[in-house]
Amino acid sequence: MLKVAVVKRLASFTLRAAFEAGTPGIVALFGRSGCGKTTIINIVSGLLAPDEGRVELDGQVLQDVGRAIRVPPQRRGIGYVFQEPRLFPHLSVRANLRYGEKRAPTPRAVEFGQVIGLLGLEPLLQRRPHQLSGGERQRVALGRALLSQPRLLLLDEPLASLDASRREEVLPYLERLRDHFAIPMIYVSHQFEEVLRIATHLVLMESGNVVAQGSVNAMSLRPELRFIVGQEAVGAVVDGTVVRMDTATGLAQLQVGSETLHVSVADAPVGTRVRVQLLASDITLATEAPQGLSVRNQLHGHIIEIGADDREAALVRVDLGGPVVLARITRAATAALHLHPGRDVWVLVKALSTRGHAFRMPA
Amino acid sequence: MHELLSPVELDALRLSLEVAARSVLFSLPVAIAIAWLLTRGRFPGRALLDALVHLPLVLPPVAVGYVLLLLFGNRGPIGGWLHTRFGIELAFTTAGAALATAVMAFPLMVRALRIALENVDPGLEAAACTLGAGPLDRLITITLPLMLPGVIAGVVTAFAAGLGEFGAVITFAANVPGQTRTIPLALYTAIQSPNGDREALRLAILSFVLGLLGLLLAEVLARRVRRLVGR
DSSP states (O other), rough: OEEEEEEEEEESSSSEEEEESSSSSSSEEEEEEEEEEEEHHHHHHHHHHHHHHEETTEEEEEEEETEEEEEEEGGGOOOESSSSOOTTTTTTTHHHHHHHHHHHHHOOOSSSHHHHHHHTGGTTTTTGGSOHHHHHEEEEEEEHHHTTSSSSEEETTTTTTTTTTHHHHHHHHHHHHHHHOOOEEEEEEEEEEHHHHOOOOEEEEETTEEEEEEEEEHHTTTHHHHHHHOGGGOEEEEEEEEEEETTTTEEEEEEEEEEEEEEEESSSOOEEEEEEEEGGOOOOOEEEESSSOOOOOOEEEEEEEEEESSEEEEEEEOOOOSSSEEEEEHHHHHTTTTTOOTTTEEEEGGGGGGGEEOOOOOO | OOSSSOOOHHHHHHHHHHHHHHHHHHHHHHHHHHHHHHHOOOOHHHHHHHHHHHHHSOOOOHHHHHHHHHHHSTSHHHHHHHHHHHHOOOOSSHHHHHHHHHHHHOOOOHHHHHHHHTSSSSHHHHHHTTTOOOHHHHIIIOOOHHHHHHHHHHHHHHHHHTOOOOOOHHHHHHHTTTTOHHHHHHHHHHHHHTOHHHHHHHHHHHHHHHHHHHHHHHHHHHHHHHHHHHH
């Protein structure tokens, strides 16, 4: 368990952050660029000293400004994957990977062979960092940090220095690491796409302050999110278990609460947990069971709340017997359909407009 | 070699190489420490230290030699102590010539090392830190290897400059054949003697060849090391 409560005065604002991160799982520090996310993990790692406050990991005080306690970074047992790979240019890939491992306490839970296998590093071992592609470098950096046997792994936008296709190449490896190792991770990002696929928990930040924190599912319903990700990216994140898979079409049936959801998802056999974001603007509401529609998903629920979104639209929260989804509907429609809290509705969403991701870690 | 150079010339060549090598060997660790202080250190008097280090560049070499004589001569405050305590004699010895050479070449060495250190990405040292490496560990496994091109440049420059050091050496260590008479001092002696024209020319050519070889070697080394460091 990581407990952070720190204050750091920066040039443009004062960072006041307090949050906790349980084990295991991935906590995403999410917010716009320059809101203090990297500053926080630099403080956690010990590379930067806070002005006030304390940092505690698994009951050990790593930093307490009041009591003048400061454990140096090299003795914190915290791994760090930086935005740039920061591989040692004078060492081979193998020596880079071994650098932290050699200095780590025994017994070592993370094995060399296992990391090499998971990250596909075998063919790169003899090479030098300058002979690697950007994606390969970041994979080596991930392996190097893992092999230092960290109690906690910090990742500072590890995909930010890569272009879109390289990002797609590295993301699956990150997912694998999350699903294989019980190492808690803190993942800094300003890309909601990434956070959706990687994180179990979300700490929302705005100019140096933590505005909300909780599970990714709960945070996806928060109104503050809209100001960070933009209106078009707002939508409930729901998790479900695959109960049927049609390999020919790539469509899976997910058990979500009491309802069944059809989503397109790659490589998700029956029993896999899958996460999917249902964009609020993709959702249609109906007050009666619709007939003769091509829309595959017709889920029954009831309205919890109708919130104002902007001048023309309202954001309607619908409870699907457990999971909650958001629908962005014009104000005219809410009036015409007499929508109000408590009312039964059908939630319509095309299977093809959803894209699920296998997510083995329990949320 | 023996047909090519006379015993006197061989002596001068051997002495020049020895003096330059010893001066580099002694000054390198000190220069690394000073370069570190000047690049990374934040302390009062940094500008003064910087100026002191660079002083030999602007002072007349004879003045440097004279100050050394006052300090390190057998009756000087440091030299006297070294003499009575350890039996070390610096004035008028090969070791003294190496000391004078080291002081003169010191600014060149520090300059090369500083540039090398400034080019080391502190991010890499921070990465090593999070991987469990303490300060000394980081210096040995990351910082120094990454500085290697600069270390080599500094060593070669200081060595080459050391081969030709004249004023400070002749003032502090005098012109003793077989002891302190390096190539430049032998060359000077030849010019001063009535029939030394031919000898002077031969020594001048020797200096020339030595310098050229040194610079070529430095280039080859630098290229190899750069490849090693992955630049």
